[in-house]
Amino acid sequence: MNSLEKAQQCQDRIKQIINQEYNKWLDDAYRYGKAMLLKKKPQDINHLKAKEILKQIVDEEDTFIETNYQALIHxxxxxxxxxxxxxxxxxxxxxxxxxxxxxxxxxxxxxxxxxxxxxxxxxxxxxxxxxxxxxxxxxxxxxxxxxxxxxxxxxxxxxxxxxxxxxxxxxxxxxxxxxxxxxxxxxxxxxxxxxxxxxxxxxxxx
Known part of the structure; x- marks a missing residue:
């Protein structure tokens, strides 16, 4: 299993937890992680999707400050x-x-x-x-x-x-x-x- 597959597996676990009980911090982490996976893929459409997710994160007023910061840099x-x-x-x-x-x-x-x-x-x-x-x-x-x-x-x-x-x-x-x-x-x-x-x-x- 390569690093991308491991990251995706981690994402899937976080998603399962969120589905059981919503948590804002975990949801931010999940979306941020999803954007990072998309960013690592070469196709333009993946980068476009990554931008859309990151823009959503930085536009939300209650986003955790570190997540907001990292999203802006990316x-x-x-x-x-x-x-x-x-x-x-x-x-x-x-x-x-x-x-x-x-x-x-x-x-x-x-x-x-x-x-x-x-x-x-x-x-x-x-x-x-x-x-x-x-x-x-x-x-x-x-x-x-x-x-x-x-x-x-x-x-x-x-x-x-x-x-x-x-x-x-x-x-x-x-x-x-x-x-x-x-x-x-x-x-x-x-x-x-x-x-x-x-x-x-x-x-x-x-």
Whole structure:
């Protein structure tokens, strides 16, 4: 039995429990797990279904905060995948509202690392559309927050991102002139790496 089959078996057990006695937390976990299984499958229709489930989760006011957070990150990831595959900036428009929600969560929970990550992520989105000054401003904002709230390791990383932006500026300008595809821009901006890092953390880890 492979990992996907084991995950599906776990999902089936959770569903049986929910059918016997409804529990909001378990229902969130079940739907989230279902979305993750769909996300791992290659077909576009599966990703579309995953988005629909995740959107339902983040739109509900009583969703457990960690589930909400994880769902928002995965939605950003799915739309980044769309951006790579279809090379259409419209996918970016879908990401921005979810970043706003992440910032709202960070502020309400006083999760300063998440606020820093959200600004850093937003800076990278500006970078892949070649808005260098805006990217620099957002990284400065991220660094200010990290330093203000004692996020030492994050502050060091953001400082490195600032240096990297300056060092790689000529490369970015070359990509702009050549109208490089989104996949190449996203790779240079290390957006996928940041998604992975954010998924490893928890909202309450200030």
């Amino acid at each position: 939605l950003c990831d799915l739309y980044l995948t769309d951006l790579c595959e279809i090379n259409d900036l419209k996918a970016l428009d879908e990401i921005h509202p979810y970043l706003t929600q992440l910032k709202d969560i960070a502020k309400s929970q006083q999760s300063f690392w998440l606020l820093v990550e959200a600004y850093s992520f937003q800076a990278k989105l500006k970078l892949i559309t070649f808005e260098f000054k805006e990217a620099q401003k957002l990284l400065t904002k991220a660094l200010d927050i990290a330093e203000k709230y004692g996020q030492i390791l994050l502050a060091e990383r953001i400082s490195m991102e600032q240096d990297e932006l300056l060092n790689e500026k000529s490369r970015w300008e070359t990509l702009e002139k050549s109208k490089a595809i989104m996949a190449e821009r996203i790779e240079l901006a290390h957006l996928n790496n940041q998604i992975v890092q954010m998924l490893r953390k928890r909202v309450y880890l200030n």
